[in-house]
Structures are given as C-alpha cells and as structure tokens.
Amino acid sequence: MLTISQLAAYAGVTVRAVRHYHKIGLLPEPGRDRSGYRTYDAAAVVRLIRIRTLADAGVPLARVQELLDAGPAEFADGVQEIDKHLRAEIRRLQDTRSRLARLATGEHLALPQSVVDYLDRLRGLGVGERYIELERDAWIMIAAQVPHLIDSVIAKKHEELDDPDMVRLYGFFTGELDWPADDPRIVEVADVLERLMIRAVEAGAAGGDGFDDQFVALMDSTMLESAPGAELVLAILKERGWRGWTRIERVPADRLGTELPPP
Amino acid sequence: MLTISQLAAYAGVTVRAVRHYHKIGLLPEPGRDRSGYRTYDAAAVVRLIRIRTLADAGVPLARVQELLDAGPAEFADGVQEIDKHLRAEIRRLQDTRSRLARLATGEHLALPQSVVDYLDRLRGLGVGERYIELERDAWIMIAAQVPHLIDSVIAKKHEELDDPDMVRLYGFFTGELDWPADDPRIVEVADVLERLMIRAVEAGAAGGDGFDDQFVALMDSTMLESAPGAELVLAILKERGWRGWTRIERVPADRLGTELPPP
DNA sequence: ATGGAGGGTTGACCCAGCGTCAAGGTCAAG
DNA sequence: CTTGACCTTGACGCTGGGTCAACCCTCCAT
Known part of the structure; x- marks a missing residue:
C-alpha cells in the first residue's frame, strides 16, 4: 500500500493535487490506516496517471471525470477530440512563435x-x-x-x-x-x-x-x-x-x- | 478615433479584456468623448496587439508590462526566453499527444x-x-x-x-x-x-x-x-x-x- | 522516554485572467 | 419616441490548484 506522497510522486503530481481530486470526486477516497493516513492501491495509481495524462492535454477536470467514467466508445471519441485540440494548440503556438519573432520589428503586426x-x-x-x-x-x-x-x-x-x-x-x-x-x-x-x-x-x-x-x-x-x-x-x-x-x-x-x- | 469594441475586435480580444488591461495599468486609459466613451488612437492599437502577442505566448500580464516598458535589449532577451518556453511547450504537447495515444491501451503509462x-x-x-x-x-x-x-x-x-x-x-x-x-x-x-x-x-x-x-x-x-x-x-x-x-x-x-x- | 525530523490531516484564504450578469446611460436610425 | 446596439461601472464566479496554519503520527537516535 502507498501513502499519498508516494502515490503523488510516482504519478508526477503534488500531494495537494491528489487531495484536490478527492475533494471534487475525481479520484475516489481510499481507505485509511489506523492512524488516519490514506492508503492507495494500484488501481489508484492507474487512475491518477490517466487523470494526469488527460489534464496535461488541457482537458478540464470535470470533462476528465466524464471520460474516465464513460464507456470505451465515448472515451475513444473524446480522446480523438482532445487530440484534435492538441494539434490545433501546437499549430497556434507555432504561429505565436512566428508572430513573436516579428514583435520587435516594425508595423507588421498591426497592419495587413x-x-x-x-x-x-x-x-x-x-x-x-x-x-x-x-x-x-x-x-x-x-x-x-x-x-x-x-x-x-x-x-x-x-x-x-x-x-x-x-x-x-x-x-x-x-x-x-x-x-x-x-x-x-x-x-x-x-x-x-x-x-x-x-x-x-x-x-x-x-x-x-x-x-x-x-x-x-x-x-x-x-x-x-x-x-x-x-x-x-x-x-x-x-x-x-x-x-x-x-x-x-x-x-x-x-x-x-x-x-x-x-x- | 476608435471605440473600445472596434479596438478590441481589430486586436482580436474581448472588450472585457481591454477593460481588464486598463484596470491593471497594462494599457493606459485613453481619453473620453463627451459621453464618457473611451476613444482610442493608433498607439493603443499597437500596444494592445503587442500585449496580445505576448499574452498568447503564455506570458503573465505582469511580465508583459515589464517587457513593454523595458529597453530594447532587455526586451530582446525576454523574447528569447519566451521563445525557449514556447519551444518547450510545443515539445511537451507533442509528448502529451503520444501519451494520449497510449491511454486506451494497456499498462504502458503506469509502468516502466x-x-x-x-x-x-x-x-x-x-x-x-x-x-x-x-x-x-x-x-x-x-x-x-x-x-x-x-x-x-x-x-x-x-x-x-x-x-x-x-x-x-x-x-x-x-x-x-x-x-x-x-x-x-x-x-x-x-x-x-x-x-x-x-x-x-x-x-x-x-x-x-x-x-x-x-x-x-x-x-x-x-x-x-x-x-x-x-x-x-x-x-x-x-x-x-x-x-x-x-x-x-x-x-x-x-x-x-x-x-x-x-x- | 524524549525530542526532533519528516511524514500525514483538515481548513481557509489567495492567485490569474478574464466570463458573466446587473443596472443603467448614449447614440443613430426609423 | 422607441428600439436596439453600444457604452459605463461594479460585483461575483470559475479552474486548478499554491500556500500557510495548526495539529497529529511514526520512526529514529539519543
């Protein structure tokens, strides 16, 4: 069994974030040991890593919850959608880079x-x-x-x-x-x-x-x-x-x- | 002279955002016409577009203010730094995409x-x-x-x-x-x-x-x-x-x- | 046994960057 | 004169947590 900090460290998140996910019901509250510490199992690790993967992709936590609790078909659709968003975001950032390069120089940004x-x-x-x-x-x-x-x-x-x-x-x-x-x-x-x-x-x-x-x-x-x-x-x-x-x-x-x- | 919505539309931001920039002192409050409407000139357009370019790059507004009010050398350094961040962010998103692709399938995400x-x-x-x-x-x-x-x-x-x-x-x-x-x-x-x-x-x-x-x-x-x-x-x-x-x-x-x- | 380090617990407040009403005043057109 | 599209200020809401604060547990060395 894992403590909250072991879980958090392995999944690459902060302890505070894990507790936040508990509070909003995204990650189920696990059992406690006799001193009140939360004790996590492998399923929690898997779920937390899934949460992070989706959250890193910019998915709002509420939507993460929907997706993780949905059937495989809806999940796959959702992931498709997210990936489209990611591609668009990457293109946007690349565009921002080129605009940034022109920032110092001239009037190009303010005029056609x-x-x-x-x-x-x-x-x-x-x-x-x-x-x-x-x-x-x-x-x-x-x-x-x-x-x-x-x-x-x-x-x-x-x-x-x-x-x-x-x-x-x-x-x-x-x-x-x-x-x-x-x-x-x-x-x-x-x-x-x-x-x-x-x-x-x-x-x-x-x-x-x-x-x-x-x-x-x-x-x-x-x-x-x-x-x-x-x-x-x-x-x-x-x-x-x-x-x-x-x-x-x-x-x-x-x-x-x-x-x-x-x- | 431009109204706030003309300014906002041209720069691709919302009216609310422009007012927000006024409130935090990022964009100077322009003059008003006799009915109290703000009236903007070309300098405001240029500044607002600069603000958006930096903000789109993920720069916090406080840092935007520092940069726009700094000398050209410091500005160039800052832009360099931001561009580095942008490249890193693009790589991170590409990595997220590949993790996302493995989300549905197997244990790959939770284990080495x-x-x-x-x-x-x-x-x-x-x-x-x-x-x-x-x-x-x-x-x-x-x-x-x-x-x-x-x-x-x-x-x-x-x-x-x-x-x-x-x-x-x-x-x-x-x-x-x-x-x-x-x-x-x-x-x-x-x-x-x-x-x-x-x-x-x-x-x-x-x-x-x-x-x-x-x-x-x-x-x-x-x-x-x-x-x-x-x-x-x-x-x-x-x-x-x-x-x-x-x-x-x-x-x-x-x-x-x-x-x-x-x- | 005792004290300190390094975990854990809840709770409460704080942040950016606006979105979103609310409750009006103005302007141009019909 | 009305209507609808603007404009004004102000206040509250939202995400995803960070950052104390104040306290409890456990383990280790002394």
Whole structure:
C-alpha cells in the first residue's frame, strides 16, 4: 500500500493535487490506516496517471471525470477530440512563435501585408520616417474600422502612385513636417494636388468611387487628423473651387464657401 | 478615433479584456468623448496587439508590462526566453499527444518499459490475464515505492525465467486462481518452488542479493497481498524448512516454526 | 522516554485572467 | 419616441490548484 506522497510522486503530481481530486470526486477516497493516513492501491495509481495524462492535454477536470467514467466508445471519441485540440494548440503556438519573432520589428503586426507593402513603397520614394509614421497610424485607424475595405483602398492608392505628380507630392514629405503657415511649399503642394484633382475628374472619378459616404468621411477625417498642415492645403484648394480629399468634387461657383461636413 | 469594441475586435480580444488591461495599468486609459466613451488612437492599437502577442505566448500580464516598458535589449532577451518556453511547450504537447495515444491501451503509462516487457514475456508463456493483472498491480506498487530499483529487479526476474522450473511454475497460473485449500496443485506448486529454492541456494544466493531488508520485506508483502493462495504455498514450504520468498533461506532445524516478520 | 525530523490531516484564504450578469446611460436610425 | 446596439461601472464566479496554519503520527537516535 502507498501513502499519498508516494502515490503523488510516482504519478508526477503534488500531494495537494491528489487531495484536490478527492475533494471534487475525481479520484475516489481510499481507505485509511489506523492512524488516519490514506492508503492507495494500484488501481489508484492507474487512475491518477490517466487523470494526469488527460489534464496535461488541457482537458478540464470535470470533462476528465466524464471520460474516465464513460464507456470505451465515448472515451475513444473524446480522446480523438482532445487530440484534435492538441494539434490545433501546437499549430497556434507555432504561429505565436512566428508572430513573436516579428514583435520587435516594425508595423507588421498591426497592419495587413498590403498596407505594409504600400508604406514600404513610400519609403522607397524617399518619404521621411516622420511622415511614414503618420500614414501608418492613419492606416491603422482605417484598417481597424473597415478591415474588409482596406485591401481595395490600398490598391487604389498604388494606382495613384503611378502618377508622377503623386510621386512629386509625396516628395515634399521628407524632413520636418511642421511648416509655418506662410511656407511657400504649401502653395506648391496645393498646385500639385490641383493638377492631380483635375486629372482625376477628367478620368471620370465623378461617376463614383465605389465607396459609401460614411467611408469617405472616415478617410477624410482620419487623414485630416493625422497630417499636420492638411487643413491649410485644403483651405487653399477650397478657394480655388475644390472640395473633398478622398472624393474629389468641383464646387459649382454659386456654392463656393460651403464647408466640408465636420469630420 | 476608435471605440473600445472596434479596438478590441481589430486586436482580436474581448472588450472585457481591454477593460481588464486598463484596470491593471497594462494599457493606459485613453481619453473620453463627451459621453464618457473611451476613444482610442493608433498607439493603443499597437500596444494592445503587442500585449496580445505576448499574452498568447503564455506570458503573465505582469511580465508583459515589464517587457513593454523595458529597453530594447532587455526586451530582446525576454523574447528569447519566451521563445525557449514556447519551444518547450510545443515539445511537451507533442509528448502529451503520444501519451494520449497510449491511454486506451494497456499498462504502458503506469509502468516502466522493462516491466511491460516482463509482463509480455509472461503472457508469451501462456499465463492468464487474471494473473497478469495481479502481477501488474504488484509491480505498480513496487515501482511506486522504489522506482530506482525496478529495472534491476526485473532483470533478475528475467534471469529466473530462464530456469524451466520457473516457467513450469508460471504455467500453473492460466485459469481461475481461487484454488481451494486442498487443491492438489498447491502441493505441486510447492514442489516446483522447492526445487527452485534448492537451486538458488546452491547457486550461492545465500551470499546476499544486493537488496536491503526493507526492500525484501516490501517485495514479500506486496506479492503476498497480490497473489491469492501464496500464503498456503508458503505454509507448506515452511513445514519443509524454507523461509522467505524474495530472499530464500534454509531454516536451521532448531528454529523451525519461527514466523516471517509480519508484512 | 524524549525530542526532533519528516511524514500525514483538515481548513481557509489567495492567485490569474478574464466570463458573466446587473443596472443603467448614449447614440443613430426609423 | 422607441428600439436596439453600444457604452459605463461594479460585483461575483470559475479552474486548478499554491500556500500557510495548526495539529497529529511514526520512526529514529539519543
């Protein structure tokens, strides 16, 4: 006959755990010797080892009890199920490992690959890290709100970058971003933007861009929040008869002065 | 700006978890809008995703906090450590899978391989499952109490099985085991055992078997508890001047009648 | 016989990491 | 104005034990 600590040591568990299993009725209370010590037999060893094997597999103790007290068919089914869980868990941990490896480096975890690629393209154009971070944060906000649209939006952005004027536009964002309000480059930026807008309108953007009003408002407000000076540029363009940002519109002369809806 | 559920959904956690992270100071409380709702920015998204990546790797939240607020060197060290843990955990789960596969089948989990092999050898000799189970339970008890000795004991048992008389002895245990006290086979068993004992003594077993008294007592009492009828056989042998079981002794004529120590 | 080590006994409280109500206040749409 | 989907705080529950605390048993050496 075994004492509780002999039993526990052989099965690789603590004495406390064995007593816990008694308390919840998972392992039957054995007989006691005349001094009150529990005395275990081989059946207890076998049952305890079965308990541990299942518990190590992550099975809740209540389920362990069901399984051990069930027929062989149900038991086999249960074990199948547990093994499936184990395989999934192993795959999850392997995935976690690869995510962990990317933890230190960059924005890869917070953004879909398409956006990461887009930001890398901007870097390739010489855009400064300061501005890249602003863009990144804006894209994080957009991706968080409309994850299903993000890939198609980024695809449009890539198309836009095929236009040399767009490349020129991004070329402004290489150094410090806090331009004073009278910085002459602001007018240059507005000029480039106006050319882009004209071309966009000519290309038929007026017809509709496939996005609904809410999403356009989201894009506009996010970009306005993220890019310092964007308001200044928008003000200049408004004087010239343009409205919008994500969705470009020529403002009819009689409506000049109408505000954008508040972000 | 994001609401808490947008943030949570994007990071793949529950709203409740985000609030929990606020409560323990892991994720800073963001600003509120005029109605008291929390409003999150991109930095919160990034931090929350980092938190989840580490937490998914099994890192306690307190440790996550330390890591995220530490310098890059300490962070890299910590990630190394976590990855080591992950690899170990994956190996542990794979091991659990193979143990799980053996759960339904046999005694493999409760006994070392050497004993399993020994029991298989007994089966090969035609010993009945009823008796095998008794042996198995006895070996479980012995292995639980003196795991470091089990392999050498089993090795001795294997040697003993090379003796044809020992094979003959086990040959008795094929069917029912509850022999009546006057079953003639009991005398036959005693005869075979006596021949074995004589040969053992001649072979020099008297010199000492390398086991201490406590262990011999353990073997004796375990086998006596497990095998019905063993006491009868021992009684017959005692009349013939033998004592012991695990350790065989010729009892000098003047001490005939001396009892074995109580188990 | 006695004292100390090293078992054993019960009981009660404590932990992470949230899940799950409960009991409301807010917001957008119809 | 209502409805339904959010948001807020707060409190309790859960698993699988760990960690005292306070005491009893047994064995061994002295």
